[in-house]
Amino acid sequence: MTLVKTSYNRRSFLKTSAAAGGGLLIGFNWLVSCKPTPKQLLEMPEEWFNINSYIKIGNNGVTTIFSANPEIGQNVKTSMPMIVAEELDIDWKKVIVEQTNLNTEKYDRQLAGGSQSIRHGWQGLRMAGATGRRMLLEAAAKEWQVPVSELTTKNGTISHSSGKSAGYGEFAQAASQLSVPEEVELKDPKDFKIIGTPTKNVDGPKLVKGEPLFGLDYNKEGMLIAMIVHAPSFGMKPKSIDDSAVKGMAGIKDVFTIDSATPEGEEASWSETNAFHQLVVIVGNSTWEVMKAKKALKIEWEKVSSSENTVDQISKLDELITQKSDEPRRSDGNTDKAFKNAAKVIEKNYYAPFLAHNTMEPMNFFADVNANKAELVGPIQTPAELRSSVHKYTGIPEENIDVMMTRMGGGFGRRLYGNFGLEAALISKKVNAPVKLIYTREDDMTQGTYRPMYAMKYRAALDKNNKLIGFHVRAAGINSAPLFPDRYPAGTVDNYLAESHSLESNVSTGAWRAPSSNFVAYAEQSFLDEVAEAAGKDPIDFRLELFDRAMTDPVGENNDYDAERYAGVLKMVHEKSNWGEKKEGVYRGVSAYYCHNSYVAQVVDVALNNGEPQIQKIWCVVDCGVVVNPDGAINQVEGGIVDGIGHAMYSALTMTDGKPDQDNFNRYQLIRIKDTPFEIETHFVQNGIDPTGLGEPTLPPISAAVANAMYRAIGKRLTKQPFTQQLKEDVVEPA
């Protein structure tokens, strides 16, 4: 055990204990119409006692652990409470997990983004559990008149050396009245029993029964349905509306416009990213009635800024990557000289299109807003930001705005930007009734907040001994610059130059699963494969040589990776995949990347089926420190890989005259079960280091591993996403 001060995030423990007073009875806060199962009712205690913000214990020992972070499918609703339960030392079977609403007084960082929930929560959650355990021990010691040091806990039971024992439930009331200990002991990771044990998704049984868990499922008495119409093209806004055909339609209550442009004198927050501020709104009784009215509405649009085309966007980006930047993001040594002295120069450009997030559950939100109070319910990755937006736009004080997070049908970054939540609030305020705003798939896909389009130029200089002596990267993106100047291979080459440009556009862009990394990893790891080939080296050996340099004699100071852990995943994937072994008709590619504080290496096997390359198997090695829930973790790894392959192979959002060419899944291709690789073999590095991100890091490198394997299979470097497009374009008809 390690003794730690409870000062970290201490307010989480203090506030509730104070408020709980003498063992407060707290009702069960079931979301929406979610009823406890008969089994749960049987087990329900008569009284609950609040131990701290994360724990309440019933008089019968049943324990509720609160999950404060938004659940987008990354499984934090299971894995975060597991951490609390571990240190509380309780039987996981007796744990009920309950999602909290937004409460910034009690909880830190109620946000789903950057794969950081577990990393940030780790220490605080352990302490919450350990504090609870300690208070229960103190309560037992007092009652039994024995020193705490003679007591032990196991699975929710306290035992004394004399043989006496009792469950936590017996001491819950007394414990809830104690003050928070100054110091608590944390378990030695080798004693973990819950952390590291495969544990099923706590919502699994409800999901397979179709219970109402999602924002779209939310219902409140008297609730109206609202839909929006945004301009068909970026750079347009509504000019006039003819609602004559709509007003008399069955079930239609109102048609009006809202404007979510930033109020005068206020600053826009990043979470308010939105290309379409002026919206036409239709409110009615039911979804289908509103959908029909939406089609019947006649709106005239006017152009307010440029209408962009994908072809022009590509050529502008292409031009930017030929231009020097006045302010390089990093420059080591003398790159110009290195390239002049080079025996060989390798150069390649890489491209990727806009991508829509396409969460399976389209954007939606419930709002019930009146003069001085707002109730908001729905799928949001940034509930605190949404609350402050609603405050900013309505003037309702933050303490009167309640935000409840529902389970989300996917996030991938889209729900970091809560424009739909704000829109729901503005609509509810206007009609003075509870409203659920629903985007159709078409609204959702054409609304923007896309993964930016990217272009990247790489150059490498080799000397006559095939040593890498110069490396140059120049990045460009729409409204962004996809570059991490201090990541590998920075630090491994004497002469290194990293530059970037951003191309302004009225197409809104945003974070999309593993922002920038999702492209940089592909371009960089594809390029290094080509450099290794030019140097006549095995692609893994080549990378390892560079890591050797970073370990023994790093260039520069700010290198943003641990070369040993990075090399570690590569070595392990080499071993697990039997790299180097020749298999008839099988072509292999490798890739490795570091992002969200985690290290990933992947090997892909591709086989040719009637000349068509097919992905057969993937080996994936991850170093994300301690793995809290191996079952959920493997699911995340597989999901990241399938997602990464799918988007690299098939997906693109293009536009003509500012209008997206794809608005539903008939034109926007997503990976399906047939296209999924047959097998993924996952390994985690066991090193006991505090946990880091897992929801994103397996996505970025996979597209390069695929491209590198494809190259070996078909002799073509895939430099443009989506690959299927490039494969089609590059087909040369035999003469």
Added chain:
Amino acid sequence: MAQFTLNINGKQQQVDVAEDTPLLWVLRDHIKLVGTKYGCGISQCGACTVHLDGTATRSCSIPVSAIGNKKVVTIEGLSKNGDHPVQKAWIEHDVAQCGYCQAGQIMSASALLDKNSNPSDEEIYSAMNGNICRCGTYLRIRSAIHSAASNMNA
């Protein structure tokens, strides 16, 4: 508006809606069975899959007036206690990530197993290719269907 009497999960249900209302919205808005999900509205994603006389059907694309006396089964009616072999296999393999697509996946999978008690990988692919999972849980879906099949045949 018109009156329709539908057989849903073994119960007769009366609704008063426009004839062209897709079954999906009748279920979700009028009967308050929201397990059936909306994903695309154009038969492309499978999130809205229900059984119509035992056949997997996209409820977003069939108007209520076309149901007649066909039996509709939704995810809520697949089993009494969530213990259909497919539901059990879904839990055993911990298939869900966000979970939004899974009701549709389960309805497609259970309809497949009703007709083919021991599907091959290829047969699973063709029966399930209309169901998108944006989270990429396809490998687990395939394994869970095999498990459910072997449990049903045991």
